[in-house]
Amino acid sequence: xxxxxxxxxxxxxxxxxxxxxxxxxxxxxxxxxxxxxxxxxxxxxxxxxxxxxxxxxxxxxxxxxxxxxxxxxxxxxxxxxxxxxxxxxxxxxxxxxxxxxxxxxxxxxxxxxxxxxxxxxxxxxxxxxxxxxxxxxxxxxxxxxxxxxxxxxxxxxxxxxxxxxxxxxxxxxxxxxxxxxxxxxxxxxxxxxxxxxxxxxxxxxxxxxxxxxxxxxxxxxxxxxxxxxxxxxxxxxxxxxxxxxxxxxxxxxxxxxxxxxxxxxx
Amino acid sequence: xxxxxxxxxxxxxxxxxxxxxxxxxxxxxxxxxxxxxxxxxxxxxxxxxxxxxxxxxxxxxxxxxxxxxxxxxxxxxxxxxxxxxxxxxxxxxxxxxxxxxxxxxxxxxxxxxxxxxxxxxxxxxxxxxxxxxxxxxxxxxxxxxxxxxxxxxxxxxxxxxxxxxxxxxxxxxxxxxxxxxxxxxxxxxxxxxxxxxxxxxxxxxxxxxxxxxxxxxxxxxxxxxxxxxxxxxxxxxxxxxxxxxxxxxxxxxxxxxxxxxxxxxxxxxxxxxxxxxxxxxxxxxxxxx
Numbered sequence: 001x002x003x004x005x006x007x008x009x010x011x012x013x014x015x016x017x018x019x020x021x022x023x024x025x026x027x028x029x030x031x032x033x034x035x036x037x038x039x040x041x042x043x044x045x046x047x048x049x050x051x052x053x054x055x056x057x058x059x060x061x062x063x064x065x066x067x068x069x070x071x072x073x074x075x076x077x078x079x080x081x082x083x084x085x086x087x088x089x090x091x092x093x094x095x096x097x098x099x100x101x102x103x104x105x106x107x108x109x110x111x112x113x114x115x116x117x118x119x120x121x122x123x124x125x126x127x128x129x130x131x132x133x134x135x136x137x138x139x140x141x142x143x144x145x146x147x148x149x150x151x152x153x154x155x156x157x158x159x160x161x162x163x164x165x166x167x168x169x170x171x172x173x174x175x176x177x178x179x180x181x182x183x184x185x186x187x188x189x190x191x192x193x194x195x196x197x198x199x200x201x202x203x204x205x206x207x208x209x210x211x212x213x214x215x216x217x218x219x220x221x222x223x224x225x226x227x228x229x230x231x232x233x234x235x236x237x238x239x240x241x242x243x244x245x246x247x248x249x250x251x252x253x254x255x256x257x258x259x260x261x262x263x264x265x266x
Numbered sequence: 267x268x269x270x271x272x273x274x275x276x277x278x279x280x281x282x283x284x285x286x287x288x289x290x291x292x293x294x295x296x297x298x299x300x301x302x303x304x305x306x307x308x309x310x311x312x313x314x315x316x317x318x319x320x321x322x323x324x325x326x327x328x329x330x331x332x333x334x335x336x337x338x339x340x341x342x343x344x345x346x347x348x349x350x351x352x353x354x355x356x357x358x359x360x361x362x363x364x365x366x367x368x369x370x371x372x373x374x375x376x377x378x379x380x381x382x383x384x385x386x387x388x389x390x391x392x393x394x395x396x397x398x399x400x401x402x403x404x405x406x407x408x409x410x411x412x413x414x415x416x417x418x419x420x421x422x423x424x425x426x427x428x429x430x431x432x433x434x435x436x437x438x439x440x441x442x443x444x445x446x447x448x449x450x451x452x453x454x455x456x457x458x459x460x461x462x463x464x465x466x467x468x469x470x471x472x473x474x475x476x477x478x479x480x481x482x483x484x485x486x487x488x489x490x491x492x493x494x495x496x497x498x499x500x501x502x503x504x505x506x507x508x509x510x511x512x513x514x515x516x517x518x519x520x521x522x523x524x525x526x527x528x529x530x531x532x533x534x535x536x537x538x539x540x541x542x543x544x545x546x547x548x549x550x551x552x553x554x555x
Binding site: 003004007008010011012014015017018019021022023024025026028029082085086088089097101104105107108110111112113114115118119120121122123126138141142145173174175196199200202203205206209210219222223226227234238241242245246248249253 | 275278279282283285286287289290291293294295296297298300301304353354356357359360361363372374375376378379381382383384385386387389390391393394400431434435438463488489491492493494495499509512513516522525526529532533536540
């Protein structure tokens, strides 16, 4: 069907508007981070990096960055190991217990984060685990596990059983098959899932705010700073975070999108 | 090379199985069950009574605050879903008309903001919408208004607009996928039979893309209703939502069992939404039936 020029024009205008709506809130803090803000209005006359310099002296922020990386990397490691184990198990056959396990893994992804967060909060209190970095890491792992598991499972299904059977036929043990046959084939899925999980963890706020003790991650730190009011170093921090996120998105896209996807119907 | 490696294999396999089942059950299923049980306890002052009672649920249904707030929140989230579809559908339709590489690059660009910091976007939108914000100042500078508008400043409208902007990509993707799945020959058939563009759209494309629209609405609704930070940030005093009430039970009000009961009710609403979405939307109800 050929679309009429008028329809195409209207559709592209709406698309343009949506792009502005989606990217406006991202670009405004980046742009203003290079200028001085006084009494709520931006002084456009000269660019400077004052806000960035001020940020390096902000200890709370530096600690929050450290915490965010510790939590993110730990959650990625835990979810990759657990996700791989569960995917290998669920891929090895069909049973009611496997279906149930898969359902449980997906629950935190289906339910609103407030429910995952609150259930963990109550659980930690009842089993007397003090809220700490560990509880944040558990919360994040539970949250990203579904996505990691799903990514690995899809790749495993793509590999099929013939390669695994061939490996066993040639006399390889289970660990040998895993390390020499499966792992190399899973590598790009693991990297992609890991980066995506890190990006999710990096941004996770609702579960974190419920299961944290006194530790701040970056989103929590930003949340606290923003409630107090406007300071230029928030914008500088925002710009840095967005730059980091962009890099992560690019890496994830490179590993997760199949090579022929871009030209699928060209 | 005989007994030992196989024995070791079996031990490793046992540990792996234990982890595969044990950890999700311990850290996902158990907390969720505990949570259900907690909603049946009750609180007196600061003391928690571990006795089963329905008093929290009774309070929810009889107190004149909670049911109306839930209703208002559900309506708000339906409006968010409506707005997201109103903007997401034309975008998805535009994308589906593009060719090859351009199509998927644009789609990626529309989805990337999902991974961009949620708090930052919320904060930026607040600074755009505020009484002295970018939008009001631009409108005044353009001479369209002379007093700052207040209908989108720190109230439910602000929550509506902010959530819609945050969740819009979740609406675009399912609609795009359902549009992509419509076989091209149906459109050719429609054109061959003399259908105009408008007829082809309203009689063929729109009905066949409805499952995608319903999936989109479900995604957006579920994500919107669970959000308690956005209303807190942009909602001000009047923008009270169910999520905020739940959160306050775990903070200032310090009534965890009642908060749990409210969350169970929230979960029930979410499950209904997901079931409706699964029944009428998505993969199964697609073109092939």
